Amino acid sequence: MSVTMSAIEQLSSLSIEEASALLRKRELSSRELTEACLQRIESSDEAVGSFLEITAELALEQAGRADQRLAAGDDVCALTGIPVALKDIFLTKGVRTTCASRLLENFVPTFDSTVSERLYQAGAVLVGKVNMDEFAMGSSCENSALGNTRNPWDQQKVAGGSSGGSAACIAARQVLGSYGTDTGGSIRLPASYCGITGMKPTYGRVSRYGVIAFASSLDQVGPLATTVRGAAALLETVAGHDRRDSTSIKEPVPDYLGLLEGGVEGMRIGVPRQYFVEGIDPQVASAVHAALARFEELGAQIIEVDLPHSEYAVATYYLVATAEASSNLGRYDGVRYGIRRGGDGALLDMYGATRNAGFGTEVKRRIMLGTYVLSAGYYDAYYLKAMKVRTLIRRDFLRAFEQCDVIAGPTSPGTAFELGSRTADPLAMYMSDVLTISVNLAGLPALSLPCGADSHGMPVGLQIIGKALDEASVFKTAAAYEASTDWHHRLPEISS
Numbered sequence: 453m454s455v456t457m458s459a460i461e462q463l464s465s466l467s468i469e470e471a472s473a474l475l476r477k478r479e480l481s482s483r484e485l486t487e488a489c490l491q492r493i494e495s496s497d498e499a500v501g502s503f504l505e506i507t508a509e510l511a512l513e514q515a516g517r518a519d520q521r522l523a524a525g526d527d528v529c530a531l532t533g534i535p536v537a538l539k540d541i542f543l544t545k546g547v548r549t550t551c552a553s554r555l556l557e558n559f560v561p562t563f564d565s566t567v568s569e570r571l572y573q574a575g576a577v578l579v580g581k582v583n584m585d586e587f588a589m590g591s592s593c594e595n596s597a598l599g600n601t602r603n604p605w606d607q608q609k610v611a612g613g614s615s616g617g618s619a620a621c622i623a624a625r626q627v628l629g630s631y632g633t634d635t636g637g638s639i640r641l642p643a644s645y646c647g648i649t650g651m652k653p654t655y656g657r658v659s660r661y662g663v664i665a666f667a668s669s670l671d672q673v674g675p676l677a678t679t680v681r682g683a684a685a686l687l688e689t690v691a692g693h694d695r696r697d698s699t700s701i702k703e704p705v706p707d708y709l710g711l712l713e714g715g716v717e718g719m720r721i722g723v724p725r726q727y728f729v730e731g732i733d734p735q736v737a738s739a740v741h742a743a744l745a746r747f748e749e750l751g752a753q754i755i756e757v758d759l760p761h762s763e764y765a766v767a768t769y770y771l772v773a774t775a776e777a778s779s780n781l782g783r784y785d786g787v788r789y790g791i792r793r794g795g796d797g798a799l800l801d802m803y804g805a806t807r808n809a810g811f812g813t814e815v816k817r818r819i820m821l822g823t824y825v826l827s828a829g830y831y832d833a834y835y836l837k838a839m840k841v842r843t844l845i846r847r848d849f850l851r852a853f854e855q856c857d858v859i860a861g862p863t864s865p866g867t868a869f870e871l872g873s874r875t876a877d878p879l880a881m882y883m884s885d886v887l888t889i890s891v892n893l894a895g896l897p898a899l900s901l902p903c904g905a906d907s908h909g910m911p912v913g914l915q916i917i918g919k920a921l922d923e924a925s926v927f928k929t930a931a932a933y934e935a936s937t938d939w940h941h942r943l944p945e946i947s948s
């Protein structure tokens with residue numbers, strides 16, 4: 453039994469690139485790999501709680517088809533035969549999609565998101581849908597109405613959010629790759645808390661078609677994996693223009709995997725003085741400083757840069773994001789999607805009863821805030837002002853990037869916190885994103901990868917931010933760091 457168990461763990465611990473090499477050589481089949489992942493989920497998910505839905509039947513069928521494709525040897529790409537999970541915000545035809553909300557508890561989409569469609573075309577294997585904060589609003593995954601996700605490194609701690617399930621399932625080695633969405637940090641923060649790599653691409657790089665909308669001018673899809681190369685493969689597979697999303701970028705997608713090597717020799721890495729402010733955990737600061745020193749050893753030049761409007765990012769975000777959310781969530785009225793309550797009464801009563809029963813506290817708070825800042829009397833004072841500050845934040849980055857190629861700093865001021873410790877204090881929760889949010893306001897690509905651990909062994913994340921459309925430099929910088937350290941090899945011990 454223990455021999456089989458360790459074989460399962462070894463298989464599900466493979467990186468995407470290692471597994472792909474074995475699949476291509478036919479030394480491993482996608483079916484074996486998928487079965488190992490399903491067993492790993494079974495043995496560890498009671499402790500971790502990543503999954504809302506496990507699509508075992510679909511996965512085995514897709515694995516069978518991937519094996520045929522691998523045997524034929526043609527049309528094989530980086531993800532052919534690779535088991536992945538999707539945040540439950542992506543519409544998946546015939547597979548329940550809840551956004552972790554009571555409102556959509558039994559919602560089964562009739563069409564696929566562009567992301568799931570492209571994954572299926574590539575021959576990837578969908579193992580299931582993973583937990584998140586309800587409608588992606590949160591930083592800890594504790595706002596899910598449908599499940600509790602715990603940090604694989606310490607099950608008393610949060611996995612981070614909102615893509616908590618997407619990060620936990622990678623850290624727990626339950627699947628090889630996953631996708632999340634990042635509106636204010638929701639990929640990078642849980643990646644940092646769970647000790648893995650997560651990337652938010654440039655706004656518009658990946659289609660939002662079939663992704664349940666939170667704040668449409670900020671939402672962006674991105675990958676999570678144990679390695680930088682894995683994340684690059686995941687992104688390359690789904691990125692690129694889609695006529696069904698008018699904000700998706702028409703530019704061709706660079707060959708991220710091909711541009712990954714090359715190192716940081718001669719690169720200029722900007723470090724914002726505002727990112728090491730008061731309130732940052734000294735252990736996080738020292739791990740990140742050590743990573744910066746490593747970059748210097750690798751031949752990069754470290755330059756201090758200024759992002760003077762950083763202190764307004766959280767306030768600006770909570771005006772823009774809530775305004776957009778209040779509008780986007782208007783569609784959940786009990787008529788078109790999800791549950792319906794009070795259907796026998798007057799129409800307005802039915803709306804009220806449905807929304808009251810369907811939405812959790814945080815979602816209601818956002819809708820009220822957003823409705824308020826958009827109301828006639830307050831629009832100029834709040835929403836319009838926030839839009840102006842957003843422009844200033846974007847300009848800060850443009851100016852900083854005149855002096856450097858990428859920007860680096862911590863992903864979050866701290867490591868994963870105790871479950872329940874911030875649920876009663878929304879502001880404390882919002883501040884977890886203080887170092888990730890401005891990147892969304894500016895629409896830039898950014899990645900988090902592990903660069904250390906605190907005295908309790910909890911992972912520390914290093915954030916690397918790029919110029920618009922320059923995910924390639926972000927990946928290259930991250931890959932150079934990863935190649936010179938072992939943090940990505942560290943494995944959590946999950947007591948089940």
Ligand code: GLN
Pocket residue numbers: 588589590591613614633634635636637638639666773882885
């Ligand atoms: N934590 C932030 C929020 O609650 C960001 C969430 C996200 O990126 N989806 O809005």
